[in-house]
Amino acid sequence: MVEYILETRGITKHFPGVLANDNVEIKIRQGEIHSIIGENGAGKTTLMNIIYGLIRPDRGEIFYKGKKVEISNPSVAIRLGIGMVHQHFMLVPPFTVWENIVLGKEITRRGVLDKASICSELRRLMDSYGLSVPLEEKVEDLSVGIRQKVELIKLLYRGAELLILDEPTALLVPQEIEELFEILENLKKQGKTIIFISHKLKEVLRISDRITVMRRGKVVGEVEGRTADEETLARLMIGKTLESPQLEAYERGEEVLRLEGVRLLPRLKNINLTLYKGEILGLAGIEGNGQKELLEIITGLLTPESGKVFYKNREVQHLDPRSLREIGIGFIPEDRQTTGLILDFTVAENIILGRHYKEPYSIRGKLNLPVIKKTAVDIVKEYDIRTSTVDKYVRFLSGGNQQKVILGRELYSEPELLIASQPTRGLDVGATEMIHNLLLSARKKGMAILLYSSDLDEIMTLSDRIAVIYNGEIVGILSPKEIDEATLGLYMTGARKD
Amino acid sequence: MIRRILINILAPFLAVLLAFSVGAIVMYILGENPFYVYKILLVNSITNINGWGYVLFNATPLIFSGLAVALAFKGGLFNIGVEGQLYIGAFACAWFGITFDVHPIIGIPMGLLFAMVFGGLWGVIAGYLKARFGAHEVIITIMLNFIAIALTNYLVNNPFKEPGQINPIPQTKELFSGSVIPRVYPLFNKLGIDLSSSVPLNYTFFIAIIFCIIVWYFLERTRWGYEIKAVGLNPKASRYGGINPSHIVILVMFLSGALGGLAGVNDVMGYRYRFLDGFSRGTGFTGIAVALLGKNSPIGIVFASILFGILDRGALAMDVFTNTPRELIRVIQAIIIIFVAIGNEFIFRLLQRLERESE
Numbered sequence: 001m002v003e004y005i006l007e008t009r010g011i012t013k014h015f016p017g018v019l020a021n022d023n024v025e026i027k028i029r030q031g032e033i034h035s036i037i038g039e040n041g042a043g044k045t046t047l048m049n050i051i052y053g054l055i056r057p058d059r060g061e062i063f064y065k066g067k068k069v070e071i072s073n074p075s076v077a078i079r080l081g082i083g084m085v086h087q088h089f090m091l092v093p094p095f096t097v098w099e100n101i102v103l104g105k106e107i108t109r110r111g112v113l114d115k116a117s118i119c120s121e122l123r124r125l126m127d128s129y130g131l132s133v134p135l136e137e138k139v140e141d142l143s144v145g146i147r148q149k150v151e152l153i154k155l156l157y158r159g160a161e162l163l164i165l166d167e168p169t170a171l172l173v174p175q176e177i178e179e180l181f182e183i184l185e186n187l188k189k190q191g192k193t194i195i196f197i198s199h200k201l202k203e204v205l206r207i208s209d210r211i212t213v214m215r216r217g218k219v220v221g222e223v224e225g226r227t228a229d230e231e232t233l234a235r236l237m238i239g240k241t242l243e244s245p246q247l248e249a250y251e252r253g254e255e256v257l258r259l260e261g262v263r264l265l266p267r268l269k270n271i272n273l274t275l276y277k278g279e280i281l282g283l284a285g286i287e288g289n290g291q292k293e294l295l296e297i298i299t300g301l302l303t304p305e306s307g308k309v310f311y312k313n314r315e316v317q318h319l320d321p322r323s324l325r326e327i328g329i330g331f332i333p334e335d336r337q338t339t340g341l342i343l344d345f346t347v348a349e350n351i352i353l354g355r356h357y358k359e360p361y362s363i364r365g366k367l368n369l370p371v372i373k374k375t376a377v378d379i380v381k382e383y384d385i386r387t388s389t390v391d392k393y394v395r396f397l398s399g400g401n402q403q404k405v406i407l408g409r410e411l412y413s414e415p416e417l418l419i420a421s422q423p424t425r426g427l428d429v430g431a432t433e434m435i436h437n438l439l440l441s442a443r444k445k446g447m448a449i450l451l452y453s454s455d456l457d458e459i460m461t462l463s464d465r466i467a468v469i470y471n472g473e474i475v476g477i478l479s480p481k482e483i484d485e486a487t488l489g490l491y492m493t494g495a496r497k498d
Numbered sequence: 499m500i501r502r503i504l505i506n507i508l509a510p511f512l513a514v515l516l517a518f519s520v521g522a523i524v525m526y527i528l529g530e531n532p533f534y535v536y537k538i539l540l541v542n543s544i545t546n547i548n549g550w551g552y553v554l555f556n557a558t559p560l561i562f563s564g565l566a567v568a569l570a571f572k573g574g575l576f577n578i579g580v581e582g583q584l585y586i587g588a589f590a591c592a593w594f595g596i597t598f599d600v601h602p603i604i605g606i607p608m609g610l611l612f613a614m615v616f617g618g619l620w621g622v623i624a625g626y627l628k629a630r631f632g633a634h635e636v637i638i639t640i641m642l643n644f645i646a647i648a649l650t651n652y653l654v655n656n657p658f659k660e661p662g663q664i665n666p667i668p669q670t671k672e673l674f675s676g677s678v679i680p681r682v683y684p685l686f687n688k689l690g691i692d693l694s695s696s697v698p699l700n701y702t703f704f705i706a707i708i709f710c711i712i713v714w715y716f717l718e719r720t721r722w723g724y725e726i727k728a729v730g731l732n733p734k735a736s737r738y739g740g741i742n743p744s745h746i747v748i749l750v751m752f753l754s755g756a757l758g759g760l761a762g763v764n765d766v767m768g769y770r771y772r773f774l775d776g777f778s779r780g781t782g783f784t785g786i787a788v789a790l791l792g793k794n795s796p797i798g799i800v801f802a803s804i805l806f807g808i809l810d811r812g813a814l815a816m817d818v819f820t821n822t823p824r825e826l827i828r829v830i831q832a833i834i835i836i837f838v839a840i841g842n843e844f845i846f847r848l849l850q851r852l853e854r855e856s857e
Contacts, residue, residue: 301737322740333738342732353728353739362721369719 004063005030005162005193006051006082011060013046020046021057022217028162028195033188035196035204035225038214038237040399040428044197045087047214048164052084053077064162083160085151087167093140097133098122101154125156130186144287145176152183163187164195169203171454173286174489181207199237199429200457201230213237238429247464248444253277255313256417256448257298262307262317267293269472271307275417275448280439282463282480283452286492290472291452292334295421298450299331300324311417325354330415332406334422334452336399340406343395347387348376350394351409375412383408384434400431407438418442421452436462456485470494509844510791510798513837514805521830530822538819539812549811551683551697555764556807557800558699559584559778561706562761563785564803565713566754568794570635572717573750574730579624579639580758581782582646587617587759588766589650592773593658595673595766605676609767610705610760617759618752620646625751629744635751647776654775670773679705679768700768709760710796726750758782787835806831 006028013021021043028034038044049055051062053071062069064080071077077084091100098119107114107121119135126132133149134142142150148168155163165184169177184194184207198204204211208225213236221236257275262268267290275281285291296302298309300321309317311327321331333339341350352361352372360371376390385404387397394402403423410418420439424432439462443449453459459466459480466478468491475497478488490496522532543549563580570577577583591609598605624638651668660671681700686693693699717723728736729746736743765777788806792798813827 299738320740320742321738325740331738333735338732339734339738342728342735344731345728349724353735356724356739357721365720365722367719367721367724 003030003066004028005065006195007063008047008051009061009063011047011050011057011062013043013050013055013057015046019217021050021060024060024214024217024219026212026219026222028193029210031188031191031193032209033184033194033196033207033225035198035208035211036214037197037199037201037204037211037233039199039430040426041216042214042237043217044214045166046217048084048166048195048197051077052082052164078158078160081159081161082164083155083158083162084164085148085155085166085168087170089147089151091139091147091150094138096136096138097142097150098135100139100150101135101157105158122153122157125153129153129156129183129190131183143176144171145173145179148172148180149183152187160192162193162195164197166197167199168196169198169200171287173492174456174485175493177203201233201237204233205230215239247280247440247462250278250443250464252279253446253448256311257450258310258313259298260308260310262294262297262304262309264293264297264302264304267472268297268304271469271472271474273467273474275450277416277448278443278446279464280443280449280451280462282459282466283450283469284456284459284466284488284492285452285469287454289469289492291469294469295334295419295450295452298419299329299333322354322357325413325415328416330410330413330418332410332418332420332423334425336402336406341394341402344393346391347380347385347394347397347405348372348390350405351376351379351390351412353409355413379405379408379412382412383438400427400434403427403431403435407435411438411442414445414447416447418447418449420449422454423451424453424455424458432458456488460485460488468492470497506793506795506798510793510802510838513791513834513840516837517830517833520833521826524826524829525822528822530820535816535820535822538815540808542815542819543808543811547692548694548697551693551699552811553804553807554703555697555699555769556810557803558703558706558764558768559761559781560784560788560803560806561703561710561799562757562763563782564788564792564799565709565785565796566757566761566782567785567789568792568796568799569713569717569726569757570750570754571789571794572723572730573726573746573754574733575625575628575747575750575754576636577621577624577639577751577754577758578636578786579621579642579646579755579782580761580785581778581780582639582643583617583620583755583758584762584778584782585646585650586620586762587613587756588762588777589653589773590616590759591677591763592670592673592766595677595771596658596671598676599674600676602676602678605674606679606767609677609679610763613759613763614756615759617762618756621751621753621755621758622748625748628751629747635747643782650773651775654773658773660772668775669770673767673771677767678771679763681768698769700764702764702768705760705763707800709757710800713757714796722749758785761785784831787831790835791838 004027008024008026011021011024024047036044046055050057053073053076062071069080101122102118107118122135131149131153133146133153139147139150168180172180187194196207205228211223211225211228212219213221213233215237253276255274256277259271259273262271271294283291293302297304300319304317308315316324337343355361360368362368373390380387380390383404385408386401394405424435439449451462463480466480467474468476470492471494476491525532525535543553563584566580567577591613594609594612620642623642624635627633627638628635654670655668658670659668663669679700679702681698683693683695683697717727725741725746728739728741729743733743761781766773784806788799788802792802809827809831813824816822817824
């Protein structure tokens with residue numbers, strides 16, 4: 001008989017309008033790495049939040065080590081030995097690593113933190129799991145990969161037996177992912193059980209002993225990691241076969257954008273880059289290497305200290321976003337909710353943002369409501385935005401539809417240059433595919449697209465060329481056909497440079 | 499959509515009802531019969547035409563100050579400085595009125611314009627400091643209140659003090675008749691409405707209503723209103739959308755200050771015909787409550803102002819005819835605000851749920 005460390009029976013959870021978990025049964029064996037995969041909205045995170053006590057289910061039971069348990073809040077889960085690393089880290093950036101780790105479980109002597117015994121305890125812990133982090137450094141100075149290790153040590157310090165990792169690889173480069181997997185294997189050897197949440201099939205296949213697939217709140221399959229393959233999993237996950245987009249060959253057109261020696265310290269040292277008509281130039285880089293600043297310079301939010309930006313041979317580095325739009329540049333900002341959209345504006349109001357002051361949307365300062373509405377209705381139809389009316393607040397749209405509002409807004413005016421930053425982040429497979437197709441058809445029409453994404457798969461499949469940014473400089477212009485992700489990772493970490 | 503409007507009306511209404519209930523409990527503890535007190539309060543304010551006259555007179559400056567707060571709020575700014583802008587605006591129109599002896603056709607619009615421009619400039623100080631240096635508008639506007647009150651106090655005590663004045667509270671001399679906004683009773687009497695000549699209600703009330711319409715139109719139908727709301731809701735997305743939030747901050751503080759300045763007109767041009775030192779006693783601050791209760795919508799602000807006008811008028815009667823202190827009215831006003839604040843949050847969540855369920 002197999003021993004299960006965790007078992008759920010009949011877990012059901014409704015949210016208004018959605019059945020997030022529908023009679024979910026999962027069985028996690030002691031000492032295994034068990035992946036739970038599914039698209040966004042499949043109910044993985046809801047299920048994990050239920051197990052961790054952040055959400056109460058409407059129905060269903062949880063058994064931990066064979067005993068029925070009521071996990072009413074996270075502290076119950078922690079006491080049982082369940083720990084979770086969230087997608088967004090729960091660390092206090094200005095605190096040091098050791099302060100973060102002990103937060104909530106401080107060892108004190110006469111009311112004062114006993115740093116000496118804490119740190120020796122932590123060192124012992126790190127040695128036994130082969131994990132090491134700089135205890136004295138502030139978390140804000142550390143890379144994402146190291147922060148993740150801090151989270152892991154935090155769990156181990158609290159005595160976690162079962163570790164839940166929610167999309168742990170989302171922000172990591174290939175080398176860091178490899179390192180994480182080694183750590184996980186190591187933890188497994190020491191008898192820990194790991195639940196690994198992801199939608200990246202390659203990784204799941206690489207690491208898992210067993211895999212549970214969820215779709216629309218239900219468990220639709222459970223397979224052994226050794227026997228599974230990517231195609232079967234994909235079919236289970238989305239209910240149809242995946243087609244990866246194919247780039248059609250293109251003739252390099254005329255130059256659209258050129259950056260010469262662009263510099264903005266401390267992040268940008270010297271950027272030289274050229275973008276041509278009809279191509280997608282992928283920008284790859286680890287967060288914090290200057291890509292954010294670079295994109296903000298091109299979109300007019302920042303002005304470089306020195307260097308020049310040419311758009312169709314015209315110097316534009318001093319223009320503001322409005323003037324840049326006027327001359328034919330469109331932007332898809334990185335964060336659709338905080339910079340892309342005004343959530344408490346309607347779909348129609350969001351669709352005119354950026355052109356609201358011009359005819360036909362405004363005539364001598366007066367908004368032209370019928371034209372605005374008609375344009376919005378057209379865009380909603382053309383881009384298949386699912387909303388009951390254009391007067392609905394975009395807050396109430398799904399992530400994919402929100403992103404389509406932005407794309408519709410930017411593409412409708414047919415810019416010659418599109419700056420797209422993380423256009424598919426957080427979207428499910430279906431919505432991602434739709435966005436990819438939109439970008440590809442824009443490319444086909446001759447638009448020049450600068451695409452920044454932290455999803456390397458996306459960069460590899462969509463780009464004609466890839467520019468890698470490291471430490472404020474472009475360290476390589478690569479052709480996706482000639483390299484693999486590992487090579488790309490070497491450039492991104494600065495290990496290689498042209 | 500209709501449901502949203504209904505809920506928006508329901509929430510303040512419930513808040514008012516609850517506040518009155520709490521007020522009743524307080525009265526009961528004080529040994530008064532709440533029903534009797536409320537009857538007195540209402541009988542003397544809204545059951546007769548003169549009572550209404552006073553109510554609308556009280557409501558007039560509140561409409562302006564409520565609009566001032568609401569407009570700033572739409573642009574994401576908290577204008578606590580309406581009281582100061584009101585004094586500056588009041589003094590500016592008084593100065594025009596005592597200096598220029600002109601025909602009313604010129605005098606009244608110019609008086610209004612002076613109140614607006616100077617109130618607006620006073621507001622812009624905070625707007626500029628915020629746009630240029632990131633100084634928080636709440637701190638700046640609070641401080642500007644003290645300065646405005648002290649400044650007008652100085653002016654009315656020294657260069658502009660009425661010669662030979664015996665009134666213990668300093669005041670300017672009387673405005674020339676060309677800057678006086680007339681009372682409404684002659685017109686009402688001609689129309690057969692029996693409004694007493696002692697009722698101070700004047701045409702400023704109608705000017706206030708016109709400004710409600712102007713503000714609504716400006717916010718909902720012009721590109722500048724669109725930009726103000728965009729910046730108020732999300733300055734980052736607005737920057738991407740080619741709107742310069744710094745410009746909007748300055749614009750909003752000018753307009754809000756201009757409306758705040760107009761809040762001083764009722765007393766100066768429509769009632770006393772002079773600037774009286776310290777006349778306002780918190781009208782600018784009550785505007786915050788009015789805007790909150792009226793949910794920052796012009797029509798809501800009119801109703802909220804009228805409600806506060808009723809309470810102010812009723813308080814006087816309460817004081818005369820019952821043992822309940824008129825300060826209780828202040829307590830009820832405060833309780834209304836608290837319930838509205840709670841209600842807003844509650845309603846917002848309810849609304850979100852309803853919207854999701856109707857997906």
